[in-house]
Amino acid sequence: MTASLTLAALWVILAAIVALLPMRRQFAPGIVLLAAAPFLLVYLGYQHGGWIVLAASVAILSMFRRPLFYMGKRLIRRVRGAE
Template identity: 55%
Template structure:
């Protein structure tokens, strides 16, 4: 039950952060980006790998642009950040 409440809280927090102006999204967005894999692993341990895979797909879908940015930085590129 606690895992479900944490996941619901994460979803509401991410929806709230998405409504912020772009310049104010960075700090809470990074916190959500770090918290998501922890929740996905917990889902996998409690519910099974299928539910963890679905959570991972949702996570990648929601954070596709920040993940692309991180991947580009790891490759040594310097992508443009929106204003």
């Protein structure tokens, strides 16, 4: 197993542990995991190619769909309010 896949597996385990925390304690570690995701995707893409990045992207988007939808709606409201 290569280092990038080991790193990805560690990221998934940490994400699962964060998911077990109460909601009020998930925010800070969740933001760290979300911020680390693009770097992990780039590293995986460099090591293994596009298909692995696509699969990992789908998994990350699935895990963070609610926070990403919330941030997207908030961004849209902010842009519409600036007009």
